[in-house]
Amino acid sequence: MKVTVPVESQADLEIADTPRSRQGRFAVPCDARGASAHRTGAKVDRPVADPGTGEFRAMAGLPAAHPGVVPSRTLRPVVGVRLHRGLRLDLLLSAVPIPRGIPVAWVGLDAAEKAAPMTTGLLARHFPALAETFAAYPAKEREELPTVPAAAI
Numbered sequence: 001m002k003v004t005v006p007v008e009s010q011a012d013l014e015i016a017d018t019p020r021s022r023q024g025r026f027a028v029p030c031d032a033r034g035a036s037a038h039r040t041g042a043k044v045d046r047p048v049a050d051p052g053t054g055e056f057r058a059m060a061g062l063p064a065a066h067p068g069v070v071p072s073r074t075l076r077p078v079v080g081v082r083l084h085r086g087l088r089l090d091l092l093l094s095a096v097p098i099p100r101g102i103p104v105a106w107v108g109l110d111a112a113e114k115a116a117p118m119t120t121g122l123l124a125r126h127f128p129a130l131a132e133t134f135a136a137y138p139a140k141e142r143e144e145l146p147t148v149p150a151a152a153i
Contacts, residue, residue, distance in 0.1 A: 001127060002029035003119050004053040006044055006070055008060050010034040015083055015112055016059055026120045026133050037069040048073045054126070055119040058104070059083055059112060071104040077122050078104040079115045 005016050016032040031053075035043030047053060048070060056078040058066035067080030107114040117137060124134040 001054040001123060002031055002052055003055050003057055003116075003123075004047045004050065005030060005032040005057045005059060006037075006047060006066050007032060007034050008036055008066055012059055012061050012083060015110075026116075026130065026137070028120060028123065028130065030116075037066055041069075044069060045073060054123050055079065057081060057112075057115045057119055067104055067106070068102070071102045075103065077119075079118050080104050080106045081112045081115050082106070082109050083112075084110045 007013055007016050013032055013034050031047070033043070033047065035047075037044050044066070048056070053076065055076060056070050056074065057080075058070040058078050059081045060066045061083040067078065067082070071078040105118065107118055117134075120130065120134050120137070124131040
């Protein structure tokens with residue numbers, strides 16, 4: 001079982017590294033690869049067909065295709081991450097109209113770090129060992145939050 005992270009371009013791979021390292025906290029392999037849904041559709045289809053992938057985290061910058069293309073080719077859950085990259089509003093809004101019945105969840109603009117816990121939580125429902133690891137996650141996250149002095153509140 002692994003998480004596959006298709007990204008639109010090689011430039012987006014650096015952004016994929018943050019959630020990939022967070023995914024490592026849960027001991028879930030994470031395979032990130034660049035493949036344009038527009039220019040190299042077969043490169044997108046290969047990881048989608050991989051039976052070892054339990055979840056997808058589709059990241060998209062300017063072209064915005066992966067979070068729509070990947071879930072149209074699989075019934076496995078897809079978490080979409082829209083990458084800002086100085087985009088215009090119309091490009092940002094292009095991520096919204098995913099058709100009914102397409103299993104994709106959005107975590108927010110440039111919110112790649114939120115995608116790892118979401119995909120892990122979905123996988124944990126099917127893998128008991130992962131569920132135990134994931135159950136301790138919220139407590140660890142709270143411990144890492146910076147302390148705000150009472151006088152500042």
